[in-house]
Amino acid sequence: MNELRIAVVGAGLMGADHVTRITTRIVGASVVAIVEPDAGRAAAAIASAPGSVHFASIEEAIAAGIVDAVLIATPGQFHEPVLLPVLAAGLPVLCEKPLTPSSAAALRVLEAEQKAGKKLLQVGFMRRFDREYMQLRSLIASGDAGELLALRCAHRNPSVPASYTNDMLINDSVVHEIDVVRYLTDSPITAIEVKHQKRNSLSPAGLKEPILVLLETESGILADVEMNVSIQFGYQVRTEAVFERGLAEIGRTSGMTTWTDGVIGTAEHMSFTTRFADAYDTQIQRWVNATLVGEIDGPSAWDGYLVAVACEAGVTALNGGGRVKIEYAPRPAFYS
């Protein structure tokens, strides 16, 4: 196989973005199939991936025999019904986060993958492919600044649509920090707690945010995460790592600096699409490269399961549960 033939499932904003990415910026892969119920979206995606074909379902796409790998970009509740036939067919798959909305569903996916007998599934936590996150992880691993003691995080969006719910604060947004905290600390999250900051009057009706989320790891590290989705000024993800002998900070935007009208200014990101553009490209390229040699190169289904459990606890905590302890199923040998 010298070019990976990919089926993209879901051609909404994120799926369409992946189709363009694979077609124009990723080496060794092409989009051959679009699985998308909405005819308009499907047509648009087909148009941007010359030579690709539309399928009504993942089963039909698999049956056509032209697909080497699958990329799932549907909303989370549709992940399991796509993942199960894909894994049953033994196809490698990159699934956008979250793996599944519930930990029970995630466990079923783990079983399906184990039945396939081979690691096939990678979860789309793209921050692990961001250069600065990788630098920070290296610094932590090096011990150069002593042991890591705490992480202080902020995840800020300019705004969200009216359809965005309180639970999505955890399941759609904090979900990234939940994965990243474990990635950086190499230790599972064992408790979660949620505090409310003062409500932003610019938040959509019914949304109570920003919030401060406290994550504790088994290794004793406390991560505090400000989750803010209506802050207007821009899109920003920052992490400060507190060590025994020093600090490190990532996520401070830079670029051309201008001096005008008494102000020194630099442009800030307005969306994750520019902030993490390189991380998305790197993630997909490395996934393609690994898939071509029969491997995965990123967070596994097990990582996806751990996050699903922590998110469930997070939603409980958000809805008045206080400090919620987190317990996981034992790790199958398959994932060690």
Add this chain to the structure above:
Amino acid sequence: MNELRIAVVGAGLMGADHVTRITTRIVGASVVAIVEPDAGRAAAAIASAPGSVHFASIEEAIAAGIVDAVLIATPGQFHEPVLLPVLAAGLPVLCEKPLTPSSAAALRVLEAEQKAGKKLLQVGFMRRFDREYMQLRSLIASGDAGELLALRCAHRNPSVPASYTNDMLINDSVVHEIDVVRYLTDSPITAIEVKHQKRNSLSPAGLKEPILVLLETESGILADVEMNVSIQFGYQVRTEAVFERGLAEIGRTSGMTTWTDGVIGTAEHMSFTTRFADAYDTQIQRWVNATLVGEIDGPSAWDGYLVAVACEAGVTALNGGGRVKIEYAPRPAFYS
């Protein structure tokens, strides 16, 4: 009166620093009396304030009739016995933080000042005189970035002596943030909670830190404060203010930038004495100027009382008390 004749009570590190400050950098004031039991310290202070005289007690200094105002720089437990005769004598006084170690003592001081019939007492929360804190307060008051929603603070020391205790994390260190959060938000603190980050193995034996302190204000603002006293790299006090439409950050050190050996570098402060050098000077100069016209120009005894109550709650919280609610005595009309 064209020059304020000051008695400095306590000639330890901080007192000696104030003696030098008043003698060499403050206009319109001179140190005329040193009250200090330790003969060596007293002699050193006298030497650096030409023309000053040593007294064994504040009472003797007052009786000598040469003192216009008093600056107290002893440890906190000695504040009350100095404050009471000073207030009884109707002398203006600047008292280093904390006003008193207990809220009960603070109430006695409030009564003594009310008996004097005039505001005489200013508490040494010098951060209120730091340029960046003043800028941040103005930004909050302006509403230019929308309402303030949260404060995210860090207070980091390179190290502390072996005599530093866990309670001092609150009473000596977080005490500053407790005052500043109220100063910035113009709202009293109504609850406090303490979380432990991972213990720094470089902390003195028995000290369990860093900690994350959560302060809630009556106005609904949540302030999270990282308190860290063994971080080695330098002295740093940073605050990030989260608004409805933006952010502001203060406390990032700058200065000459160098490029050497593959690194872009700037020097960090190693001590509060350089970080807040200007704030100390400004505080004392403004206190002198105000005192010469019979006023105070800074945090009052009432401010000191509020902090004392919050610190007591903070120590309870630190010692396993969970989230501790804070209640204050009613504010006397005298302080409104």
Add this chain to the structure above:
Amino acid sequence: MNELRIAVVGAGLMGADHVTRITTRIVGASVVAIVEPDAGRAAAAIASAPGSVHFASIEEAIAAGIVDAVLIATPGQFHEPVLLPVLAAGLPVLCEKPLTPSSAAALRVLEAEQKAGKKLLQVGFMRRFDREYMQLRSLIASGDAGELLALRCAHRNPSVPASYTNDMLINDSVVHEIDVVRYLTDSPITAIEVKHQKRNSLSPAGLKEPILVLLETESGILADVEMNVSIQFGYQVRTEAVFERGLAEIGRTSGMTTWTDGVIGTAEHMSFTTRFADAYDTQIQRWVNATLVGEIDGPSAWDGYLVAVACEAGVTALNGGGRVKIEYAPRPAFYS
């Protein structure tokens, strides 16, 4: 044609880098031929581009009929003998800078391209594809800060090999600023002058640098360029643009910030390969995309000629010529 089959001529450091780039990061192209006299280099390049074939000369590669486009990465003195047969064969070509070492040779190349009847040649001034240079050019074009008045540039290398000569300060290094100044100002350079800063004792024997190069454009803009090739600390290219109502600065490296041992630090680049990694990728991808539709998308042979003339004047200026005026041949209609 759905994949551009490229012959890479010259498999030294830069050529090998391009082979890897095209093979692993560029979409829609592959390296099918390596033209390189050195057997070891050729073998290494072949190994990193599976399916590619070695040719002893560009003529043989063309004759084989498998090449759609050519990328020339040999030293500058070998460009003309490769360019002439490539243009005669009507093949699109990306030629590393400089186009040719002499303006006379550049004129012969211009003639050859005009004889081919179509723009086929793009010159590898990769800085035009750097994000910050593009931002600065947009700012200049917008007029938002008023008219551009001056450019203040610095181009700093940690070190150069002993074989690096004084003339190479102009021909290898300042050559980039000569192109970029015209790119940013949209105006040809009409005079050049060279001043010596104090010699760096760490420069290779016989090399007299750093130098300050003054470039004047027809539009009245003065660009001063510090050219420094032994500064040890890192690789840095910075430009400050002076406008009527403000300033802009590009080229300040950022990334993870660390606080350790009293220093706030960020890593600096050590080589152009990391500083301009994205620019090289963007350049090649856009060249591939344009070539596939029969166009060029970057600096033309005419741009290369202008730089060649200015470099000749620059060498004269460097060798004691004072301020040297620059005159160009009239621009052929073909290049307008």
Add this chain to the structure above:
Amino acid sequence: MNELRIAVVGAGLMGADHVTRITTRIVGASVVAIVEPDAGRAAAAIASAPGSVHFASIEEAIAAGIVDAVLIATPGQFHEPVLLPVLAAGLPVLCEKPLTPSSAAALRVLEAEQKAGKKLLQVGFMRRFDREYMQLRSLIASGDAGELLALRCAHRNPSVPASYTNDMLINDSVVHEIDVVRYLTDSPITAIEVKHQKRNSLSPAGLKEPILVLLETESGILADVEMNVSIQFGYQVRTEAVFERGLAEIGRTSGMTTWTDGVIGTAEHMSFTTRFADAYDTQIQRWVNATLVGEIDGPSAWDGYLVAVACEAGVTALNGGGRVKIEYAPRPAFYS
């Protein structure tokens, strides 16, 4: 003498600023006399320095016998007629820059001071008292980054009054860099040259700027200085020092950072009065302290003479003189 009684000569903008400074921020000194022909200005100055007295001439002020030291803040052409009687009276004096407008006048002042038999005169080059300039000078002296090779400077003003002439670009503005370059390099300036950048259309009629001034020191260092007086955005003085193994930069403004409307912003200075506020205070306090013990602590009359000579050459260079070599009178033993 325990308080220095100062006569301030000239109560324009700068003189009035000094009167306020000495009265409110400088320890050990007071303004006792104002010498100022304009009645309104004199009255305002008297009002801000309680207890001070107005004199029509410096001679009358000296004759009154109440003056210990003199601070001259008149325009440069009036310096000599004030300095000569002051030096004849043996009074210490701080004279604002320039010492005198011509080198001939400066030589007469040198003679007068030598006749007084004691160093009495300090020139107001306040940048030498700026913290970052002092840090940079220490770094140069330390040799930590290797030898200094070049200085790259910028001096930018938002605007100047219509009365500002071309020669003032040198005599009023570049004069600071002329002193500072020698202060940083410890080597006299031996040549000066002026290049025009593109004229700013916002410059007052008749003014042709910005300019680039090239200063060469005896030690072989080339300093290039952008002098810009109509750049609108703010007031900025920046210096980049190029070393054998690294760089240093001073003059980048910092402070509270805000994120709003897609922009990361920091406030820039709009005037030298805030940019160099601390430097002015430090200069005067150190001058007062030194004067009280019979010394000077800053640039001497000889320093003022060197600058006067270089400015004369600079004006020649500005007015079409090309590269102008600079020669100085031999240094009297008195000034070694």
